[in-house]
Amino acid sequence: MKRILLLCLSILMLTSFPMTGQAAPLIQAESYILADAVTGKILLQSEADVSLPPASMTKLMTLYLVRRQIELKKLTWDQKIIPSKKVLKLAKTSGITRVPVKPKTYTVREMYNAAFIQSANDAAVMLAETVAGSEATFVEKMNETAKQFGMNDTEYANASGLDAVDATLPGTNLMTATDIALLVIRYIKDYPDVLDVTSKAQMKLDGEVLNNSNKMLAKEKFAYAGMRGMKTGMTDLAGYCFVSVTTRDNMTLVTVVMRTDSDQARFRETKKLLDYGFATFEPLTYYGKGERIKDVLPIKGATVRKLDVVTEGSLYVTVSKRASTREPRFDFSKTTAPVTKQEVVGTVQVADDGMYLPGFETPRVNLYSATAVQLASVPTRLVRAWTAWSKRIEQAIQQSALVNLQGDGVK
Numbered sequence: 358m359k360r361i362l363l364l365c366l367s368i369l370m371l372t373s374f375p376m377t378g379q380a381a382p383l384i385q386a387e388s389y390i391l392a393d394a395v396t397g398k399i400l401l402q403s404e405a406d407v408s409l410p411p412a413s414m415t416k417l418m419t420l421y422l423v424r425r426q427i428e429l430k431k432l433t434w435d436q437k438i439i440p441s442k443k444v445l446k447l448a449k450t451s452g453i454t455r456v457p458v459k460p461k462t463y464t465v466r467e468m469y470n471a472a473f474i475q476s477a478n479d480a481a482v483m484l485a486e487t488v489a490g491s492e493a494t495f496v497e498k499m500n501e502t503a504k505q506f507g508m509n510d511t512e513y514a515n516a517s518g519l520d521a522v523d524a525t526l527p528g529t530n531l532m533t534a535t536d537i538a539l540l541v542i543r544y545i546k547d548y549p550d551v552l553d554v555t556s557k558a559q560m561k562l563d564g565e566v567l568n569n570s571n572k573m574l575a576k577e578k579f580a581y582a583g584m585r586g587m588k589t590g591m592t593d594l595a596g597y598c599f600v601s602v603t604t605r606d607n608m609t610l611v612t613v614v615m616r617t618d619s620d621q622a623r624f625r626e627t628k629k630l631l632d633y634g635f636a637t638f639e640p641l642t643y644y645g646k647g648e649r650i651k652d653v654l655p656i657k658g659a660t661v662r663k664l665d666v667v668t669e670g671s672l673y674v675t676v677s678k679r680a681s682t683r684e685p686r687f688d689f690s691k692t693t694a695p696v697t698k699q700e701v702v703g704t705v706q707v708a709d710d711g712m713y714l715p716g717f718e719t720p721r722v723n724l725y726s727a728t729a730v731q732l733a734s735v736p737t738r739l740v741r742a743w744t745a746w747s748k749r750i751e752q753a754i755q756q757s758a759l760v761n762l763q764g765d766g767v768k
Contacts, residue, residue, distance in 0.1 A: 379636045382629040387616035390534040391630045393675040394542050394609040397717025400634050408510050409615050411532040412590030412598050413476045415518030417540050418499045420472055423484050424548045434466040438487050448479040453523050456480060467562060473554050475567040476589060478517040485516035492516050506543055507715050508536040520592045534613040537600050539714055541587060541611050545602060555586030572624050579624040599623040603631055608640045643672040643685055643707060649727055654702055658732055659694035665727035666702060672722050674707050683707050698729040
């Protein structure tokens with residue numbers, strides 16, 4: 358029995374990861390995930406659906422909602438805001454402030470950048486109060502948005518990510534690595550300009566230089582080529598966390614590590630994930646947007662036998678570099694004439710048994726007819742039907758068959 362269990366475990370380990378030149382790394386984190394930002398395909402994960410305190414990665418939702426207010430023109434980047442008594446008290450609390458803000462006027466952009474670049478807790482709370490009137494009301498909006506995004510294992514208690522004792526609000530922020538990856542992908546798709554902020558190594562505020570807490574940016578200690586930043590986090594409950602966005606060779610990867618044991622460890626483990634991802638996988642565009650695929654749609658009762666189709670968008674997939682070539686799979690919903698020009702006639706995808714983030718699936722794109730096709734004339738259809746019937750009769754006659762009639766004997 359023991360041998361059978363060991364054999365099953367060995368098979369499971371061999372089939373969990375693709376057979377490539379680089380083995381899956383051992384990641385020293387309580388929870389982690391590596392995913393493609395475009396397709397949502399999960400490339401590596403462990404305990405990614407376990408809810409843990411995210412520390413300042415909480416600010417991703419805070420700042421997303423602020424950015425949304427900018428888009429809705431309910432806030433402006435140059436709008437002047439003043440810290441409340443609560444924010445000023447937080448700014449004076451030793452060990453948890455990063456700026457600190459002063460009793461003066463700031464702009465929304467300054468606080469937005471400070472919350473990202475230096476993970477300023479007072480700046481995050483100040484923005485939350487500006488949007489909703491109070492941090493508690495803003496937290497309600499955070500939780501509502503999380504549910505809308507399908508982040509079902511996320512629960513927010515404050516806007517900064519501080520542990521409850523420091524945030525002075527009840528409850529603990531909880532997120533999974535999966536939910537954090539979902540939020541980051543949503544953020545960079547909706548507001549790609551966020552990467553202009555997260556990639557900055559430093560900023561100036563009140564005459565002081567604030568350095569980015571992400572040490573994987575260019576010229577930093579753990580610099581990684583292609584790193585576009587995102588968000589660090591650290592509290593006593595959360596440990597050292599980090600979510601990153603990195604682009605190389607037309608592929609953008611999102612990584613999340615939670616509850617590592619040091620500032621260096623979160624960057625070291627992130628590097629392992631990124632090295633594995635870029636060495637093992639690659640993006641492939643099977644068809645470009647608006648690409649014409651010739652003679653692929655079999656059409657019945659038309660003046661032509663096969664029809665050209667056009668792709669609605671790009672068919673982009675993430676595959677193992679050593680995976681065997683996979684043929685596109687067409688699924689046609691229209692196979693009989695007549696067909697109008699640009700009519701939806703089906704979809705195309707590439708078979709994939711991989712796992713995807715919630716809300717994502719194996720990539721597929723719609724197909725449109727390239728031209729209109731009329732119904733063939735009655736005589737033409739009759740001739741085709743007669744020809745097809747004749748061929749079936751001929752094949753049936755030529756096919757040998759053994760018939761054992763009742764009464765036959767075998768001698």
